[in-house]
Amino acid sequence: MDRFVATTPAGPGSGLVTLESGDPVLARHAVALDERTHVMHVGTYEPEDIGAGCYHGHLSILENLLSHLRPADGDWVVCDMVAGTDAFANSLHAQFDAIVVVVEPTPESVTVACRYRELAAAAGVADLVTLVGNKVVDDVDVDYLRRELGAEPFAVLRAQAGLRRARQAGDCPRPADLDDPAPLRRIAERVRPMPAERRAAQLRALHLKVAEQERARSQLGPA
Numbered sequence: 001m002d003r004f005v006a007t008t009p010a011g012p013g014s015g016l017v018t019l020e021s022g023d024p025v026l027a028r029h030a031v032a033l034d035e036r037t038h039v040m041h042v043g044t045y046e047p048e049d050i051g052a053g054c055y056h057g058h059l060s061i062l063e064n065l066l067s068h069l070r071p072a073d074g075d076w077v078v079c080d081m082v083a084g085t086d087a088f089a090n091s092l093h094a095q096f097d098a099i100v101v102v103v104e105p106t107p108e109s110v111t112v113a114c115r116y117r118e119l120a121a122a123a124g125v126a127d128l129v130t131l132v133g134n135k136v137v138d139d140v141d142v143d144y145l146r147r148e149l150g151a152e153p154f155a156v157l158r159a160q161a162g163l164r165r166a167r168q169a170g171d172c173p174r175p176a177d178l179d180d181p182a183p184l185r186r187i188a189e190r191v192r193p194m195p196a197e198r199r200a201a202q203l204r205a206l207h208l209k210v211a212e213q214e215r216a217r218s219q220l221g222p223a
Contacts, residue, residue: 007091007207009067009200016070019077025065033172040065059090066095067203084112088119091210094202098191099125102134103149105141110148124202130154130190132183154190155183 010016017025021035030038042065043058062079071077079096087093099120103113113131120126133145133153145153162177175181 007063007067007203007210009203009207014068016068017065018070019072019075059086059092063091063095067091085116085119088123091203091206093120093123093125094199094206096128097194098130098187099128100130100132100187102132103145103153104135105133105137105144107148110145113149128194130187132157132187135159155186157183 017023019026019038021027021032021038026032026038026040030040032038042062059082066077066079069077079092081087081092087099093099101113101116103109117126117129117131120129131149131151131153133142133156136142136145136156136158142153142156145156158180160177160179162179163173166173166177171177175184178184
């Protein structure tokens, strides 16, 4: 295959990405924190991109990585997404087993979270969304989130001084840096694998939708 769009699924002959340390994609593009943990940064801006670049083009790389990923049992992939509802401008909202929407106790953050929840329902992934309060200082913040979201946050992350200090020192954050790791454990325990058939059907529908757009047809030809 020599032509594809961001939503093109894996097919016969596709090179699939694994999370093994010897995988060529990880070896070339990831930073190893230890034998089982790697970090990748997708997308940035270069001087030549000023006024002519779009971050969504970089997100296409992430789309293709996820759709061509072959994780082993027990492997985890965690993506720290851009803020807001950009995941619905592409196929990213359909790529995950769980979507954790981080909500701060502010009107702006709550508004984005509520909009995300609405779009998730329209996209058929509302059951994957978990609302988590972040940077919560006291019970007043928790009450605010509960009232404005119309639901109890699944978990609440209070200000993590140890985590902040580790980042300020330039150290790789570790679970020991967390003042209270219990909320993260609850979130991890909530995650359940999405049936492969459901993910494949959603990605196929999104791919056909993108491939039928005039922009894609004019650049790449009919689907």
